[in-house]
Amino acid sequence: GEDVEQSLFLSVREGDSSVINCTYTDSSSTYLYWYKQEPGAGLQLLTYIFSNMDMKQDQRLTVLLNKKDKHLSLRIADTQTGDSAIYFCAESRSSGTYKYIFGTGTRLKVLA
Amino acid sequence: NAGVTQTPKFRVLKTGQSMTLLCAQDMNHEYMYWYRQDPGMGLRLIHYSVGEGTTAKGEVPDGYNVSRLKKQNFLLGLESAAPSQTSVYFCASSYSPSGVNEQFFGPGTRLTVL
Numbered sequence: 549g550e551d552v553e554q555s556l557f558l559s560v561r562e563g564d565s566s567v568i569n570c571t572y573t574d575s576s577s578t579y580l581y582w583y584k585q586e587p588g589a590g591l592q593l594l595t596y597i598f599s600n601m602d603m604k605q606d607q608r609l610t611v612l613l614n615k616k617d618k619h620l621s622l623r624i625a626d627t628q629t630g631d632s633a634i635y636f637c638a639e640s641r642s643s644g645t646y647k648y649i650f651g652t653g654t655r656l657k658v659l660a
Numbered sequence: 661n662a663g664v665t666q667t668p669k670f671r672v673l674k675t676g677q678s679m680t681l682l683c684a685q686d687m688n689h690e691y692m693y694w695y696r697q698d699p700g701m702g703l704r705l706i707h708y709s710v711g712e713g714t715t716a717k718g719e720v721p722d723g724y725n726v727s728r729l730k731k732q733n734f735l736l737g738l739e740s741a742a743p744s745q746t747s748v749y750f751c752a753s754s755y756s757p758s759g760v761n762e763q764f765f766g767p768g769t770r771l772t773v774l
Contacts, residue, residue: 579761588767588768589767590752591763592765593763636703648693648763650704652700653702
């Protein structure tokens with residue numbers, strides 16, 4: 549199958565770190581993405597990682613990729629109330645294909 | 661630049677009615693996509709287009725039709741709406757699927773079919 553799975557909910561306190569996890573099944577994935585969806589809005593690309601990388605850091609965001617276990621995670625440091633949103637992981641295969649598989653989304657709630 | 665826009669934002673239909681959702685992008689993107697978002701199911705691809713005049717089926721195309729007569733517009737049609745089509749519909753566009761295929765999303769259309 550081509551499922552991309554995430555837990556549905558995560559709640560953290562402001563200032564703590566958040567870790568959102570994702571598992572995927574397609575070993576031919578080339579790029580893996582994290583998108584953010586704020587209430588009432590469309591998705592926006594947060595960050596991505598190429599499949600031959602283990603880690604990528606971008607300011608407060610750290611993406612970890614474990615290809616062997618097909619596990620992707622997004623860590624948000626010093627989580628703020630503005631980070632409350634739904635986070636989707638997604639994968640795409642090698643170049644030249646439209647195919648883009650989204651996970652089910654994780655709703656992050658940040659408590660003040 | 662407006663990016664990706666969708667009209668309407670909300671719509672309520674009765675079973676059997678028809679409607680067209682309009683997506684427009686001003687980024688000169690070749691690829692355009694229609695997704696539906698349902699609780700606990702992520703986004704599922706309905707149809708997509710690789711350029712003006714082309715369309716293709718995605719994962720869940722049944723009950724929908726699309727047209728891409730102009731590069732900047734991608735229309736999604738429901739000929740005979742059913743309650744199972746109650747969903748939030750998102751349009752997206754991308755320059756090409758090669759490399760980092762960032763997709764740019766519209767704000768969504770919330771459709772309820774009674």
